[in-house]
Amino acid sequence: MSMFCFFLFFMIFLVIAALIAVHTDNLLSSVICVGAIGFGGSLMFLFLRAPDIAITQIAVEVLGLIILIRATISRDKTFISGQREFFGIVFSVAVLFAISAVGLKGFEDLPEFGTPAFVAAAETQEIVASEDYIEQSLSRTGAANAVAAVILDWRAYDTLGEATVLFTSILGAVVILRKETRNSPETIK
């Protein structure tokens, strides 16, 4: 129960940081609030017993903050207040309420916090993948870290697809940012 209150405190912190990040007009303070969400989330991953993700999140957050600050610093017109047109706001808020109603209905079927979903599923089904991953990761792959065994042995196709997506997104950013195009007059000459 004490862990539950601890996580609740962290979630309230994250929600407050998100509200400030959405509502402030200054872009730099908004970016800093995103950093607060990221580092708070990293601490929360650590207490949720996921040290792999905590390390990755804290390193990714530093890099993401560098990229975001690079985009917002030394720009003149960053103070853009106000909203989009009225009809769009009404429509999007109505969509948000509909999604919230459906989503909160869906949470009733989930097990209590503290009971993993695979334990709840094991009571009705015979085969649950996560139990095998925990039980056989050391004897069948030799890796003590079950997460490494899952992403690089049992579900390595997932990692291959991830490498492809990362390659494609970086390639897209390079193509967008490069200065000279293939048909520019300098290269034709």
Add this chain to the structure above:
Amino acid sequence: MKGMTIIVKSISSWVKMLIFLFGIYITIFGHLTPGGGFAGGVILACSFILLMLAFGREYAEENLSLGLTSKLDCVGALLFAAVALCGFFFGAAGFFVNFLHQEWQAGQATALKLVSAGTIPLSNIAIGLKVGASLFMIVLILSVFRCDSSAGKQEVS
């Protein structure tokens, strides 16, 4: 003036090696301790980005140029695919087969060693190389773009 002050430069010239070593440790021991190729690659990229922020872009580009990062990116991706393809030719035929892994033998404590996990450390190294090179490349290209655009504006004005 290139880079930051002498204090930042002298501190970061010591810290960069430690961060680089930590990234290599996280990458190679990813199957025994928390970490792995993704976290290790991002930390490796962070060590070069520290170099770029402290000493300026030219100094970082002398150490790891833009062409070399894209080559390392492709080498990482191809190494990962090659480890996967080797599963066809060794052991049980199939894509992503852990062909280097030995079965457990009683009495021999082969678990929890660096070489005990078969292809997983090799895949970790490939993933770390790929993630680190591509993330450093994107930050380098963002900084190159700012220098080019500001120089172009000065010429126009």
Add this chain to the structure above:
Amino acid sequence: MLYAMCFFLFVIGLYCALVKKNMVKIVIGIMIMEYAVDLFLIMLGYRAGGVAPIVGKDEFDAVSGMVKSSFINASVDPLPQALVLTAIVISLGSLSLMISICIRTYEKYGTFDITEIRRLKG
């Protein structure tokens, strides 16, 4: 309760991405949505009083090579952690792609305001 807070965080990000005019604010909204989804998936595998899914030196039988049942009954779910680990790195790649689009648009139009960009386009 915690699941509902995660969902509330997601809705805040969705609101920011739908309503705001600033392009960087839209990117920030998408990032908040990513954090919310990651947190939700990890919470779904959390076991109260559990341990991390990493086998230590004392937690396996050296003769048969099998993991002890005390570890099996205490470990948290490794599968969502593996999926979220790849999703975090992909989110950094997509963030760099979106930011480069923002910077290119600022170079061309001189503003981050999407309504003004639409007006300039005609």
